[in-house]
Amino acid sequence: MRAAVMTEVKKPWTLKTLPDPRPQPGQVLIRIRASGMCGTDLHAHHGVMPVPLPLVLGHEPVGEIVEVGAGVNGLRAGDRVGVSWTQKGDGRCRFCQEQRDSYCPEAQTWVQMGGGNSELMLAWATGCTLVPQGLSDEAAAPIFCAGYTVVSGLRNAEPKPGERVAVLGIGGLGHLAVQYAKALGLEVFALTGSAAKKDEARRLGADQVIVAGDDLGRALLDAGGADVILGTTNSAVHATQALRGLRPEGRMVNMGLVDGAIQVDPMHFLGTQVRLVGSRQNHRRDLVEALALAASGKVKPAIEVYPLDRINEVRDRLEAGKVRYRAVIKH
Numbered sequence: 001m002r003a004a005v006m007t008e009v010k011k012p013w014t015l016k017t018l019p020d021p022r023p024q025p026g027q028v029l030i031r032i033r034a035s036g037m038c039g040t041d042l043h044a045h046h047g048v049m050p051v052p053l054p055l056v057l058g059h060e061p062v063g064e065i066v067e068v069g070a071g072v073n074g075l076r077a078g079d080r081v082g083v084s085w086t087q088k089g090d091g092r093c094r095f096c097q098e099q100r101d102s103y104c105p106e107a108q109t110w111v112q113m114g115g116g117n118s119e120l121m122l123a124w125a126t127g128c129t130l131v132p133q134g135l136s137d138e139a140a141a142p143i144f145c146a147g148y149t150v151v152s153g154l155r156n157a158e159p160k161p162g163e164r165v166a167v168l169g170i171g172g173l174g175h176l177a178v179q180y181a182k183a184l185g186l187e188v189f190a191l192t193g194s195a196a197k198k199d200e201a202r203r204l205g206a207d208q209v210i211v212a213g214d215d216l217g218r219a220l221l222d223a224g225g226a227d228v229i230l231g232t233t234n235s236a237v238h239a240t241q242a243l244r245g246l247r248p249e250g251r252m253v254n255m256g257l258v259d260g261a262i263q264v265d266p267m268h269f270l271g272t273q274v275r276l277v278g279s280r281q282n283h284r285r286d287l288v289e290a291l292a293l294a295a296s297g298k299v300k301p302a303i304e305v306y307p308l309d310r311i312n313e314v315r316d317r318l319e320a321g322k323v324r325y326r327a328v329i330k331h
């Protein structure tokens with residue numbers, strides 16, 4: 001199988017032919033059709049998130065099961081699936097007993113198994129989710145990290161009918177957050193520092209776009225505030241500012257890896273009973289919901305599609321902030 005292999009930190013990934021793997025009991029072998037690239041891949045590339053090397057990256061994989069290991073229930077050869085970040089826990093800790101294996105200290109992920117930047121990929125069957133009809137391989141791939149992250153963020157915000165959601169940052173996560181919040185029938189504001197993204201945010205379905213100058217929170221308050229802020233920015237300054245734009249009892253759900261501490265004004269925090277919530281991929285049902293909404297056509301990931309042999313160029317493009325809004329490798 002041809003694969004893009006990360007062999008050293010900060011060095012181009014190497015295209016290699018590796019031996020075709022065979023599934024062990026409990027595993028499936030997937031012929032990968034599409035593999036999304038994510039900001040986390042940049043963290044691995046730069047050594048910010050240490051991974052054992054050599055390693056095939058790619059945690060937004062979608063493909064067809066070509067072989068099923070012993071003891072796998074439900075999944076069959078020919079099924080179209082994607083694979084979650086967390087594939088399997090140890091089955092013994094408290095979190096596994098609660099079927100929350102993403103908290104398991106021994107959880108198996110793409111870091112142990114290898115990812116989707118390869119023609120073939122092994123995965124634990126328990127990490128696979130069927131891709132619904134009506135969703136292409138390329139469009140489904142970003143749902144397995146970005147879409148899942150965003151829907152978990154929305155669910156963690158516990159939005160009520162009629163509430164207003166402000167999406168902070170219009171990028172790989174944010175462009176999906178606007179669409180998912182809209183698909184749930186919520187009023188959606190987009191908060192961006194870039195005037196160039198105003199029309200795009202509108203096209204994505206935002207009811208109003210706030211292009212903030214010096215103070216995002218002030219700008220949001222001037223527009224009436226928000227019940228929920230979905231934070232997808234990596235700027236701690238912007239996240240800190242935006243927090244002030246919450247209405248009383250509002251929730252700011254932060255799903256971007258911010259570049260510093262989010263500051264809380266103690267008096268504002270106390271007086272308004274706002275909540276600041278950390279969020280990442282949570283219940284598997286959030287992924288299923290994310291896939292279903294995309295398959296229904298209510299959410300359309302904006303993707304750029306490239307062949308595997310351009311993967312280093314794609315990573316550079318992602319790093320330069322040029323991707324609109326998710327890059328997908330098509331095998």
Ligand SMILES: [Zn+2]
Pocket residue numbers: 038039040041059145146
């Ligand atoms: Zn990711």
Ligand SMILES: [Zn+2]
Pocket residue numbers: 089090091092093094095096097101104105106
């Ligand atoms: Zn466990």
